[in-house]
Amino acid sequence: MTGSFITFEGPDGAGKTTQLTLLAEHLRRRGHAVRLTREPGGTPLSDKIRSLLLDPSHSEMDARTEALLYMASRAQHVAEVIGPGLARGEVILCDRFADSTVVYQGAARRLAKQELLAINRFATGGLIPDLTILLDCDAVRLTGRRKSRGGQDRIEREAEAFHDNVRQGFLDLAAAEPERIKLVAAEGSVTDVHNAIVKLVEEFLRRRGKREDQ
Numbered sequence: 001m002t003g004s005f006i007t008f009e010g011p012d013g014a015g016k017t018t019q020l021t022l023l024a025e026h027l028r029r030r031g032h033a034v035r036l037t038r039e040p041g042g043t044p045l046s047d048k049i050r051s052l053l054l055d056p057s058h059s060e061m062d063a064r065t066e067a068l069l070y071m072a073s074r075a076q077h078v079a080e081v082i083g084p085g086l087a088r089g090e091v092i093l094c095d096r097f098a099d100s101t102v103v104y105q106g107a108a109r110r111l112a113k114q115e116l117l118a119i120n121r122f123a124t125g126g127l128i129p130d131l132t133i134l135l136d137c138d139a140v141r142l143t144g145r146r147k148s149r150g151g152q153d154r155i156e157r158e159a160e161a162f163h164d165n166v167r168q169g170f171l172d173l174a175a176a177e178p179e180r181i182k183l184v185a186a187e188g189s190v191t192d193v194h195n196a197i198v199k200l201v202e203e204f205l206r207r208r209g210k211r212e213d214q
């Protein structure tokens with residue numbers, strides 16, 4: 001696969017969607033073929049699974065059912081969008097991927113990480129992002145941003161302790177994989193955060209380009 005697979009991760013409300021949109025515009029202006037996508041979702045079938053997952057009326061959903069639905073959505077997404085896009089040489093920008101499963105279903109729902117990783121390998125054929133931008137923001141600000149958006153989905157309705165575990169889970173992942181996961185403080189203005197991300201992504205694409213020239 002010749003493209004670049006870049007994922008954005010972070011607690012709900014950290015600003016991923018805002019920043020992904022700006023980054024996609026920036027990279028397109030620079031001449032890159034960019035595909036912007038998200039999880040759960042990204043294909044018609046995966047979007048149907050997304051609706052099931054986020055519907056607040058499914059409060060009975062078991063943690064294992066939840067994990068398997070995220071994986072099913074991902075399997076279709078990789079097969080239909082991410083894999084073919086990478087094969088065409090595109091830059092795939094994806095709002096959440098497997099790190100979210102490790103954190104939400106692992107660190108927060110307490111399912112076993114090794115089991116999640118094994119099912120994820122099955123779902124993705126072992127695909128791992130080339131670069132992951134982790135947006136982190138202090139808990140008070142995150143709660144404020146979540147609440148300012150009004151209506152809450154099934155996951156957003158979880159207790160504060162759940163969201164605290166999510167935030168810590170992401171920080172632990174970043175500490176364990178510093179080469180792939182780059183931490184960006186998301187407390188600053190939208191422009192400041194965008195500039196920090198552009199610096200990291202351009203450096204990554206430059207290094208990748210050099211490797212391919214060799």
Ligand code: Z5A
Pocket residue numbers: 010011012013014015016017018019039040070095096097098100101102104105145146148149153155156186187188189190193
């Ligand atoms: N999930 C899971 O459990 N397991 C998995 O494997 C996967 C996902 C893949 C998806 O919901 C849910 O699924 C998610 C994790 C779980 N649940 N939670 N909670 P989603 O896709 O609907 O939600 P999200 O991924 O969490 O994204 P979001 O809600 O769209 O938030 P965001 O993308 O991080 O933030 P935003 O929409 O760009 O910004 C939030 C608000 O803050 C908005 O009003 C902005 O205008 C404002 N904002 C953004 N940046 C700034 C700055 N810099 N300053 C001030 N205000 C800002």
